[in-house]
Amino acid sequence: MKCFSNCSRRFLSLAWPVLPCALVLGVSIAFIQNGPLPALPKGDPDNGGLFLPGNFEAVVVADSIGSARHLAVNKNGDIYVKLRRVGPKGGSVALRDTDNDGKADIIQNFGDYEDPGNYGTAMRIYKDYLYYSTAGVVFRNKLTPGQLIPEGKPEVILTDDYKNKVHGSEHIAKPITFDNEGHMYVPFGAPGDVCQIKNRVPGLAGQDPCPQLEEHGGVWQFDAEKPGQLQKDGKRYATGIRSIVAMDWNKADNTLYALQHGRDNLVRTWPALYSAWQSAVLPSEEFLRVKEGSNAGWPYYYYDHMQGKKLLNPEYGGDGKKAGKGAEFEQPIIGFPGHWAPNDLFFYQGDQFPARYKNGAFIAFHGSTIRAPYPQAGYFVCFVPFKNGAPSGPWEVFADGFAQRDTIINTADAKARPMGIAMGPDGSLYITESVKGKIWRIMYKGGRSKFGKSQLAAMEERKNRTNIKTPDEVKDNLEKKILAAGGKSYNLYCGACHQGDGKGDGNRFPPLAGSEWVTGDKKKLIEVMLHGLNGTITVKGVEYNGVMPAHNFLKDEEIAQILTYIRMSFGNKSTAVGVTEVKRVRNMQ
Numbered sequence: 001m002k003c004f005s006n007c008s009r010r011f012l013s014l015a016w017p018v019l020p021c022a023l024v025l026g027v028s029i030a031f032i033q034n035g036p037l038p039a040l041p042k043g044d045p046d047n048g049g050l051f052l053p054g055n056f057e058a059v060v061v062a063d064s065i066g067s068a069r070h071l072a073v074n075k076n077g078d079i080y081v082k083l084r085r086v087g088p089k090g091g092s093v094a095l096r097d098t099d100n101d102g103k104a105d106i107i108q109n110f111g112d113y114e115d116p117g118n119y120g121t122a123m124r125i126y127k128d129y130l131y132y133s134t135a136g137v138v139f140r141n142k143l144t145p146g147q148l149i150p151e152g153k154p155e156v157i158l159t160d161d162y163k164n165k166v167h168g169s170e171h172i173a174k175p176i177t178f179d180n181e182g183h184m185y186v187p188f189g190a191p192g193d194v195c196q197i198k199n200r201v202p203g204l205a206g207q208d209p210c211p212q213l214e215e216h217g218g219v220w221q222f223d224a225e226k227p228g229q230l231q232k233d234g235k236r237y238a239t240g241i242r243s244i245v246a247m248d249w250n251k252a253d254n255t256l257y258a259l260q261h262g263r264d265n266l267v268r269t270w271p272a273l274y275s276a277w278q279s280a281v282l283p284s285e286e287f288l289r290v291k292e293g294s295n296a297g298w299p300y301y302y303y304d305h306m307q308g309k310k311l312l313n314p315e316y317g318g319d320g321k322k323a324g325k326g327a328e329f330e331q332p333i334i335g336f337p338g339h340w341a342p343n344d345l346f347f348y349q350g351d352q353f354p355a356r357y358k359n360g361a362f363i364a365f366h367g368s369t370i371r372a373p374y375p376q377a378g379y380f381v382c383f384v385p386f387k388n389g390a391p392s393g394p395w396e397v398f399a400d401g402f403a404q405r406d407t408i409i410n411t412a413d414a415k416a417r418p419m420g421i422a423m424g425p426d427g428s429l430y431i432t433e434s435v436k437g438k439i440w441r442i443m444y445k446g447g448r449s450k451f452g453k454s455q456l457a458a459m460e461e462r463k464n465r466t467n468i469k470t471p472d473e474v475k476d477n478l479e480k481k482i483l484a485a486g487g488k489s490y491n492l493y494c495g496a497c498h499q500g501d502g503k504g505d506g507n508r509f510p511p512l513a514g515s516e517w518v519t520g521d522k523k524k525l526i527e528v529m530l531h532g533l534n535g536t537i538t539v540k541g542v543e544y545n546g547v548m549p550a551h552n553f554l555k556d557e558e559i560a561q562i563l564t565y566i567r568m569s570f571g572n573k574s575t576a577v578g579v580t581e582v583k584r585v586r587n588m589q
Contacts, residue, residue, distance in 0.1 A: 081437075266283075514572065
């Protein structure tokens with residue numbers, strides 16, 4: 001009896017079912033997996049830096065595992081995370097907590113497969129198989145009870161044979177979800193912004209009809225267990241959806257839900273129609289109830305949550321006011337502010353949290369990149385209460401503090417960006433982030449029946465923070481701060497040659513004022529700043545033959561500030577250069 005009692009205490013404190021003492025007693029693995037769950041571990045004193053509703057606690061399970069995307073938690077508590085890129089040790093990570101302190105003490109990389117891109121995303125468990133994706137392939141591995149790392153070569157379930165053909169390769173992440181009837185759902189994102197013949201060209205009309213909708217811009221349904229499928233083997237389930245990373249099957253109403261990433265940077269392509277403020281907050285990120293045959297209207301329409309309707313895109317004759325036939329397309333159940341980047345969706349089925357969370361939707365907003373000159377926004381996890389397939393109340397801030405700062409000027413300022421959401425067997429919620437790869441486990445420790453407004457009050461106040469609130473068009477414009485920083489760096493690194501007024505020296509060094517090199521292609525300008533320039537060039541009809549030294553010793557943020565400054569000073573009236581744009585050009589070399 002003493003042996004059994006000791007063994008019982010031991011296996012109840014573990015999150016995995018390999019227990020010699022239990023095996024001696026003949027206790028089956030199945031019993032251990034389905035038996036009493038261990039007590040919840042202590043949360044970190046600071047909740048791992050997160051702000052949560054009252055009586056919720058968080059513990060950091062692991063830190064710095066690599067750029068984490070989606071994750072899945074097995075019924076024994078093992079955690080599986082998809083990394084954005086496949087490294088020397090593989091493209092996935094498995095984690096196990098052997099002593100139930102909330103911290104993973106076994107962390108192993110795995111994944112013997114190729115991924116030429118950097119958009120690996122999906123990680124889901126379906127019928128005891130681990131499903132995960134690269135930009136172009138959905139794989140699966142059989143999970144063996146008690147074994148952390150799946151054995152054998154991954155099985156190819158689906159290959160995107162259109163990924164790098166004809167149209168290009170934007171929005172090619174492959175999140176996945178499953179219904180109750182053996183189907184797998186995979187989005188094929190739009191290869192461009194708004195279906196132009198030449199992508200992202202200012203003022204260029206969109207194609208009508210849009211040929212990209214034949215193989216992109218929608219969701220396809222596949223057999224969840226059939227290997228070797230191509231896109232043609234699936235059925236186009238829904239269309240008119242530009243880009244999906246957040247998607248989940250809601251078991252409560254047996255329906256697919258997804259969030260669409262809205263189009264980019266309206267002010268850059270249509271400056272006569274949209275202001276920088278409108279471009280920062282529009283178009284809405286659409287939370288869609290996706291039924292078979294749904295058409296959400298991309299590329300012809302976008303949703304404006306402030307006007308509460310779908311509007312015609314400017315590439316198709318819109319001006320920010322024309323509704324056209326927008327009402328005929330699938331309307332979102334919620335329109336969130338623009339560029340928050342919804343990157344995972346999870347409908348909560350557990351019983352650990354208060355009853356109001358049951359069947360509600362958790363959304364991870366990865367955070368914006370193109371809101372300048374306004375603060376970047378998102379970078380938090382939202383909760384939407386649900387009832388009968390529709391929101392039953394306004395959305396709430398559930399977890400914030402990932403970025404570790406209030407005003408996020410550049411995306412790179414954020415210390416963490418929430419990415420993936422999954423539930424553990426005890427109802428705990430797990431969240432990944434993509435900057436370094438931290439994982440949080442969020443638990444509820446209070447009385448479930450006493451949870452109410454007082455526990456949510458502090459979270460409601462966080463809606464006033466700059467990463468969540470709608471920015472004031474004047475007060476929250478950061479252009480002066482950005483220009484001040486850029487001007488200081490310009491005078492230090494550039495002013496001696498190009499002069500303080502940007503007019504050059506009239507001899508060796510060309511003017512920046514009115515220069516087509518400055519106001520034109522941003523990529524070309526960034527390349528000059530990073531790598532320098534030698535030889536004869538023509539600026540404003542005059543030839544110059546000097547040497548521009550490379551400035552790649554500067555940080556991405558400093559280069560972005562300098563280039564923004566020269567594009568907005570000396571009479572120039574061009575758009576800002578973002579840190580992400582500099583980083584992208586630097587990484588291309």
